[in-house]
Amino acid sequence: LSPCTTPHTLNPSSPTFCIFFSNPSSLFFFIFSLYTYIYHIYIYKRIERPPVMGAYRSDDDYDYLFKVVLIGDSGVGKSNLLSRFTRNEFSLESKSTIGVEFATRSIRVDDKVVKAQIWDTAGQERYRAITSAYYRGAVGALLVYDVTRHVTFENVERWLKELRDHTDSSIVIMLVGNKADLRHLRAVSTEDAQAFAEKESTFFMETSALESMNVESAFTEVLTQIHRVVSRKALEVGDDPATLPKGQTINVGGKDDVSEVKKAGCCSA
CATH class of the missing domain: 3.40.50.300 (P-loop containing nucleotide triphosphate hydrolases)
Known part of the structure; x- marks a missing residue:
């Protein structure tokens, strides 16, 4: 395996790292996967806190x-x-x-x-x-x-x-x-x-x-x-x-x- 031709902040001597990030398609897949993961975490947090329903006061403020x-x-x-x-x-x-x-x-x-x-x-x-x-x-x-x-x-x-x-x-x-x-x-x-x-x-x-x-x-x-x-x-x-x-x-x-x-x-x- 040939060494990486560009400097990396994450252990550039690692063959696995070099192979993965020297391939543009692999890099794109990694970025896309990370974005998808973060997006789903954001949506999950939104679901955990649904908007308050009710047209008069706060949802719990009733007699x-x-x-x-x-x-x-x-x-x-x-x-x-x-x-x-x-x-x-x-x-x-x-x-x-x-x-x-x-x-x-x-x-x-x-x-x-x-x-x-x-x-x-x-x-x-x-x-x-x-x-x-x-x-x-x-x-x-x-x-x-x-x-x-x-x-x-x-x-x-x-x-x-x-x-x-x-x-x-x-x-x-x-x-x-x-x-x-x-x-x-x-x-x-x-x-x-x-x-x-x-x-x-x-x-x-x-x-x-x-x-x-x-x-x-x-x-x-x-x-x-x-x-x-x-x-x-x-x-x-x-x-x-x-x-x-x-x-x-x-x-x-x-x-x-x-x-x-x-x-x-x-x-x-």
Whole structure:
């Protein structure tokens, strides 16, 4: 082996070193590999510290955390309702979301910061059944149908039964008729939907994720009603809601806990 012809700072007398670095392709491969290694370390560190989600204060700065689920047939606009409320975004792409997805947003309700953790079925509804894990811990739900597709309204009763089979009887439910901006294609009347909501003791609103119509109101109403149930339950057991320690779990069960609230009237667009 011939010695290196150029000076090196790393043991230039080493034959292995000389062979490796005297070959331009080997040197390029070494530099590229080093760059790739450093880049992946950088990305890994970024993943370890994900950006904070939440639109009100810091992610941990809230008084209550409520899990809310979005249910309904595929293609009714659940994902766009979620993105409109949490990020004020709307996507014209109609492809179904793959995998489980949730987002968060915090709002102020009665001088308290309520953080909503909103879960999207993300395409699971195509399999006609949602796992019990999806419903577990939910205290609110938006049951969504498409006002331009009557079949999605017909399936609301099945969704409602499945929801009630897997959650506490006190869960706050909002029936949502989405895509109300498509007035010329309407297939479900407001009167029919409101009559169903009154019969089932749920709230009701018509929304348009595209035009951002009533999206804020629908989510806010659900979170407000959940907070009222929690506050009333705390008072019934002798606690002051204002002094409850952060993170305390409150049992909002009881068949008639929210019957009066739900029957107070439905909201419609």
